[in-house]
Amino acid sequence: MQAIKTEHLRKEYRDVTAVEDLNLQVAQGELFSLLGVNGAGKTTTIRMLSCLSRPTSGEALLGGKSIVRDTAAVKAMIGVSPQETAVAPNLTVKENLELMCGVHGFSKEKSRQKVTALSAQFGLDAVLKKKAGRLSGGWQRRLSIAMALISEPQILFLDEPTLGLDVLARSDLWDAIRALKGAITIILTTHYMEEAEALSDRIGIMKDGRLLTTGTAEELKQLAGKDKFEDAFVAIVKEDAT
Amino acid sequence: MKLLAFSGRTAKEILRDPLNLAFGIGFPVVLLLLLSAIQANIPVSLFEIQQLAPGIAVFGLAFFTLFSATLVARDRESAFLARLYTTPLTALDFILGYLLPLLPLALLQSLVCYGVAIILGLPVTGNILYAAALMLPAALFFLSTGLLCGSVLNVKQVGAVCGALFTNLTAWLSGTWFDLNLVGGVFRRIAHALPFVHAVELERAALRGSVSTLAPHLFWVLGYAAAATGLAVGLFLRQMKRQ
Numbered sequence: 013m014q015a016i017k018t019e020h021l022r023k024e025y026r027d028v029t030a031v032e033d034l035n036l037q038v039a040q041g042e043l044f045s046l047l048g049v050n051g052a053g054k055t056t057t058i059r060m061l062s063c064l065s066r067p068t069s070g071e072a073l074l075g076g077k078s079i080v081r082d083t084a085a086v087k088a089m090i091g092v093s094p095q096e097t098a099v100a101p102n103l104t105v106k107e108n109l110e111l112m113c114g115v116h117g118f119s120k121e122k123s124r125q126k127v128t129a130l131s132a133q134f135g136l137d138a139v140l141k142k143k144a145g146r147l148s149g150g151w152q153r154r155l156s157i158a159m160a161l162i163s164e165p166q167i168l169f170l171d172e173p174t175l176g177l178d179v180l181a182r183s184d185l186w187d188a189i190r191a192l193k194g195a196i197t198i199i200l201t202t203h204y205m206e207e208a209e210a211l212s213d214r215i216g217i218m219k220d221g222r223l224l225t226t227g228t229a230e231e232l233k234q235l236a237g238k239d240k241f242e243d244a245f246v247a248i249v250k251e252d253a254t
Numbered sequence: 255m256k257l258l259a260f261s262g263r264t265a266k267e268i269l270r271d272p273l274n275l276a277f278g279i280g281f282p283v284v285l286l287l288l289l290s291a292i293q294a295n296i297p298v299s300l301f302e303i304q305q306l307a308p309g310i311a312v313f314g315l316a317f318f319t320l321f322s323a324t325l326v327a328r329d330r331e332s333a334f335l336a337r338l339y340t341t342p343l344t345a346l347d348f349i350l351g352y353l354l355p356l357l358p359l360a361l362l363q364s365l366v367c368y369g370v371a372i373i374l375g376l377p378v379t380g381n382i383l384y385a386a387a388l389m390l391p392a393a394l395f396f397l398s399t400g401l402l403c404g405s406v407l408n409v410k411q412v413g414a415v416c417g418a419l420f421t422n423l424t425a426w427l428s429g430t431w432f433d434l435n436l437v438g439g440v441f442r443r444i445a446h447a448l449p450f451v452h453a454v455e456l457e458r459a460a461l462r463g464s465v466s467t468l469a470p471h472l473f474w475v476l477g478y479a480a481a482a483t484g485l486a487v488g489l490f491l492r493q494m495k496r497q
Contacts, residue, residue: 062340084342092340094333100263101332102270107263114259115341143270159337 014073015040015167015197016061021070023056023221030056032221034070038214040166043189043198045208047245048218054201055095057218058169061199062092075166091165095172095201097152098159101145105136105155108144112162130158134188150181154188161192168192170200174207186211205242219249256343260351267325268356274321278363282314283370290374300433307371308385308457309430311364312450315393316424318360319400320416326352326404327412330493345494349487352404353397360393361386376461385460388472392453395479402486405493428454449478 014037021034031053038044046054059065061072063083071078077085099108106127113123131137134154139147144155153173160168173189174182189211192198202208208215209229216226225232225248229241236244236251268274286307293301300306329335338348368382376382403416425431428450434442445451452474459468 064336064339087340087342090340092337094336096331096333098333098337100267100334102267103263107266111259111263112341114262115256115338115343117255117342163341 013040014038015042016044016072016074016199018061018072019070021057021060021072022068023053023060023065024068029221031060031067034223036216036223036226038197038199040197041194042213043193043200043211045212045215046199046201046218047203047205047208047215048201049203049249051220052203052218053221054203054218055171056221058092058171058199058201062090062169063087064092088163089166090169091160091163091167092169093153093156093160093171093173095175097149097156099144099152099155102143104141104143105147105151106131106140108155108159109136109162112159116163118162126162130161133161133191134158148181150177150184153177153181153185157185157188165196167197167199170198172201172203174202174204182207205245209241217245217248219252224248224252257347257351260338260343260347261355264325264352265355265359268321268359271321274317277317278314278321278359279366281317282310282363282367285313286310286367286370286374300430303371303374303376304461305458306430307368307374307376308461309428309454311367311385311389311457312392312428312453313421313424313430314363314367315360315389315396315453316421318356318363318393319396319403319420320412322352322356322397322400323403323407323412323416324409326401326490327407327409330404331409335494339494345491348494349401349490352401353394353483356397357390357393360397361389364389364393379463381461381463384463385457388456388460388468391472391475391479392449392456395449395453395475395482398479398482398486402482402489405486405489423448424450427451430454449475 016038018034018036021031023031034057046057048054056065060067061074061079063079063086067080071080074086075089079086100111103111109127109130110123113126118126131140136154136158139151144152157170157173174185177185200211214226214228215232217224225235227235233239233241233244236247238244238247289301289306290303364386368376368386372378400416403412407415427445427448434445434451452471456468456471456475459471
């Protein structure tokens with residue numbers, strides 16, 4: 013079954029077309045990466061799919077629900093970890109998680125269970141009482157993803173989750189993301205080649221608002237006739253320019 | 255429940271910032287002490303405690319405009335609001351969640367001001383509670399202005415507009431620091447067309463227990479509070495839609 017299906021999705025900002033004629037299908041439980049350089053349209057795509065931005069035209073169905081006509085149902089099934097860490101800086105890690113439980117209307121008991129479970133899953137126990145604003149970038153990202161998972165989403169959007177992290181923090185976060193694979197559908201945007209290759213079931217390459225191609229990392233390497241994924245990405249993007 | 259969770263977060267963010275406490279509570283109190291000390295050495299009728307305390311209490315509210323505007327602007331910039339827009343929180347939850355928890359804090363600040371004023375010689379009467387209660391419309395005006403500014407400005411702009419410009423406007427045009435009649439002319443007319451001097455005069459009338467003179471000032475402040483709240487809601491919804 014398809015978790016996400018987009019049909020001719022398009023977003024224009026005045027005279028700029030940020031996303032153009034996007035047709036995409038993502039299967040349930042799949043980790044699909046949108047890969048592209050800055051300005052490729054990855055974040056705009058995520059913003060439309062998570063009902064933060066209304067498409068200029070076209071349609072997308074998440075779990076069969078329209079992002080245009082049925083935003084409440086879509087919001088109920090998604091979790092979003094934005095590009096910015098998006099945590100409440102003066103609240104502790106525990107309070108940030110409790111806040112997300114509260115805005116989803118969870119009971120006290122359910123909130124306690126969710127905070128305990130997600131703290132364990134993301135290794136947040138050691139920093140539960142620390143203010144989120146005082147955490148390192150890596151810890152803030154972990155917290156951000158944990159906050160996105162509070163509502164037990166069927167689909168999780170991770171927008172540039174490892175942006176600005178050092179190698180070790182990135183590796184830790186990759187492990188956390190890998191642990192989620194299969195259980196929920198994940199849409200991840202990144203401009204790191206190795207990240208897309210290491211984590212994704214399939215990858216979509218975007219450029220100038222258009223989806224150039226999709227496939228597994230191996231399929232994309234074969235398509236471009238390259239041994240390295242980075243070379244394949246460059247070849248696919250450059251070929252489109254010529 | 256959802257509104258409660260978001261309101262609690264707003265209150266915590268404001269109360270846990272030491273700069274907010276320093277400016278929100280400390281600065282008005284210091285001003286009160288300083289100007290009272292001046293009054294003790296060089297008596298000026300404007301700085302008599304019955305006149306001064308209401309002015310400082312209203313001036314203190316201007317910092318709440320800065321606090322609320324900074325919080326909203328920072329939530330927008332850090333994508334924290336964008337994250338919350340993907341949750342079941344409604345537009346009303348957001349607006350009330352930013353405004354409601356700050357109203358009691360603003361009233362608490364006024365009570366602290368009047369508490370210090372009592373130590374400095376303000377007669378203890380029931381009118382103080384009356385004055386504190388009548389601070390509500392002014393508090394709503396200042397908080398709504400904060401929501402309004404936070405909805406359209408970034409954090410840096412909020413610092414300049416609310417931190418520098420708005421606090422100075424509140425000070426100059428409130429009749430707290432100098433008698434507006436001494437300046438007269440256009441300046442006085444502008445001051446009386448704005449809510450700051452009316453908020454101060456409303457408090458002074460309440461402290462005196464002068465029911466007959468407070469009505470026109472109350473209407474001015476209520477009018478500005480309603481207008482600022484309406485505009486703030488409109489602009490917040492606009493930026494929410496744009497998000």
